[in-house]
Amino acid sequence: MLSLLSGSRGEDVVNVELALLADYAVLAKDNKLTAAGIFDRLTPLTMPWQHPTMFIALRVHVHPGEELGHKFKIRLVDPDGGEIVALDGDVKVGEIDPVEGGYIQLVLALNNVPFKVFGRHAFDIFLDGRYEYTVPLVVVERKKPAGTAGEG
Secondary structure, eight states, rough: OEEEETTSOOEEEEEEEEOOOOOEEEETTTOOOOEEEEEEEESSSSSSSEEEEEEEEEEEEETTTTTTEEEEEEEEEOTTSOOEEEEEEEESSSOBBBBBBBBEEEEEEEEEEEOOOEEEEEEEEEETTEEEEEEEEEOOOOOTTTTTTTTO
């Protein structure tokens, strides 16, 4: 579990329990998070390139006594730190148990994400204006199979 913020008594008040990239993700009616095709690497043949669809899924634990509403921002950055995509919005804890706390679960679909260079990219996650966590994404050139055009 990744601690994001320490409370005044030293306890963690917000924790990222899950942060992932997937080919598909959804929050079902019963608030179950489902993800398929989890990845941390993309292998296009050439650059520039667009990834047709990907999902980022987050589960954040909010401890008792913490605010119910939070602002989030997610930035996809290239290897030089240049911003490719930025998403932001407000989220709210649905229910908060006085002992166990509550959860924010977030699933975002990203379509036609443009990539211009190979290398280590990253989804930087911010909560209430504070940097909290990074989901790495490595983009590497796919090797052409032996015997294809262009090889000698």
